[in-house]
Amino acid sequence: MSVRQPADVFPRDFLFGAATAAYQIEGAAREGGRGPSIWDTFSHTPGKVLNGDTGDVADDHYHRLTDDLDLMAELGLESYRFSIAWPRIQATGTGPANAIGLDFYERLVDGLLERGIRPIATLYHWDLPQALGDLGGWTNRATSAAFADYAAIVGRSLGDRVHTWTTLNEPWCSAFLGYGAGVHAPGITDPVASVTAAHHLNLAHGLAIQSLRAEVGDQARFSVTLNMSHLKGQGHRADDAVRQIDGISTRIFLQPMLEGSYPDDVLADTAHLTDWAFVAPGDLEVIHQPLDVLGVNYYFPLTVRALHTSEADASNPGYPGAERIAFVEEPGPRTAMGWNIDPDGLEQLLVDLRTRYPEQPLMITENGAAFDDDLVDGVVDDQRRLDYLRDHVAAVQRAMRRGADVRGYQAWSLFDNFEWALGYSKRFGIVHVDYATQVRTPKASAHWYSELIRRRTLPA
Ligand code: FCB
Numbered sequence: 001m002s003v004r005q006p007a008d009v010f011p012r013d014f015l016f017g018a019a020t021a022a023y024q025i026e027g028a029a030r031e032g033g034r035g036p037s038i039w040d041t042f043s044h045t046p047g048k049v050l051n052g053d054t055g056d057v058a059d060d061h062y063h064r065l066t067d068d069l070d071l072m073a074e075l076g077l078e079s080y081r082f083s084i085a086w087p088r089i090q091a092t093g094t095g096p097a098n099a100i101g102l103d104f105y106e107r108l109v110d111g112l113l114e115r116g117i118r119p120i121a122t123l124y125h126w127d128l129p130q131a132l133g134d135l136g137g138w139t140n141r142a143t144s145a146a147f148a149d150y151a152a153i154v155g156r157s158l159g160d161r162v163h164t165w166t167t168l169n170e171p172w173c174s175a176f177l178g179y180g181a182g183v184h185a186p187g188i189t190d191p192v193a194s195v196t197a198a199h200h201l202n203l204a205h206g207l208a209i210q211s212l213r214a215e216v217g218d219q220a221r222f223s224v225t226l227n228m229s230h231l232k233g234q235g236h237r238a239d240d241a242v243r244q245i246d247g248i249s250t251r252i253f254l255q256p257m258l259e260g261s262y263p264d265d266v267l268a269d270t271a272h273l274t275d276w277a278f279v280a281p282g283d284l285e286v287i288h289q290p291l292d293v294l295g296v297n298y299y300f301p302l303t304v305r306a307l308h309t310s311e312a313d314a315s316n317p318g319y320p321g322a323e324r325i326a327f328v329e330e331p332g333p334r335t336a337m338g339w340n341i342d343p344d345g346l347e348q349l350l351v352d353l354r355t356r357y358p359e360q361p362l363m364i365t366e367n368g369a370a371f372d373d374d375l376v377d378g379v380v381d382d383q384r385r386l387d388y389l390r391d392h393v394a395a396v397q398r399a400m401r402r403g404a405d406v407r408g409y410q411a412w413s414l415f416d417n418f419e420w421a422l423g424y425s426k427r428f429g430i431v432h433v434d435y436a437t438q439v440r441t442p443k444a445s446a447h448w449y450s451e452l453i454r455r456r457t458l459p460a
Contacts, residue, residue, distance in 0.1 A: 017079030035091025053423025225295030230345030
């Protein structure tokens, strides 16, 4: 007789964990042979990051590794998604590996395994070595080849111990916030550069999977993480508005990676900007690599509408080609980022992905919320974050009941940290960090999350 699991229990192999990224937590920006990244340059450029904050110290995780690992174990995390800082491994982005940098990640990975926590390693969470930035960064095709070499180095030393490898985190942000809107490093505002960067990121992904597979074989799982929203359309050409934004934010990455082609409508929407001559013969075959898991970062839904002929173009520098699409401000509850809270959007997104790619396993690689927390007598009662996480985990479960093959959930973030252009002003952690003392305090949401991991079921 087989033992049936009740329908509301998460499968045993579903991984509940938490996520961070190197530049957001490590600090030690000039130690251990680490070279500067485009985010060091950007954050040290006056006016780019709120309050002039930088990642120089951040959560000082680099020096507090053992304590932080112990905290993860105390919380009962089953997985930990972190990123490797490319400039710690190769200070200038090319050349031999820096042993001190590799050693840090060896200690991290071994420390996780000793505590029974699966390592989920992201190769690129936006901290491109500045030396490669000086040569054009992601607008330069050579950066993709350099990334493949870096992937091989890291794969060679950690390959046998990492549970899941992720090539890129949110390439839309790298390409379109970095080179289009200019609000992220390297701060360039050029639509053609942003589309070019998107292609080179896709190429880097494909090349890196190839080099990782060559080093690691089938011992690990291979993935990429995209930021995805649930898109809703309004107005007279609602479907067209959704199609355009979906094209330039998601399908420009998803379709080449999972199907080996660029969407015709994206090529058409951007034809007035570029002829896509940067796509060389054979590139799409390289980009199209089987993925063991597709990482989904979900935070909020978006509502869009097509402009009427009488209206002036919208200013959407992060969405080249979508000049005639406007974003609609929706009422309703929001986080401290101003992002609408919509767990049903996550359910629908996962179900839509399952419809489009029925065979593709998925993992939530980021989901979470910033709120203004108060630390009172050693306690952070972050009920709104707890509610957010609970409601989104419930949405994942509903999507799974509707057939979505979701393999895990990584809360963003384990710690309060450097929130890019917003510096330390936004707290996403389930663990509070006092930046003056570096004291870590698990918030109520962290205690709730531990309990969820232990019980594997949401309280009714
Ligand atoms: C995502 C990033 C992550 C964090 C969250 C809030 O876009 O991947 O580093 O900043 O947003």
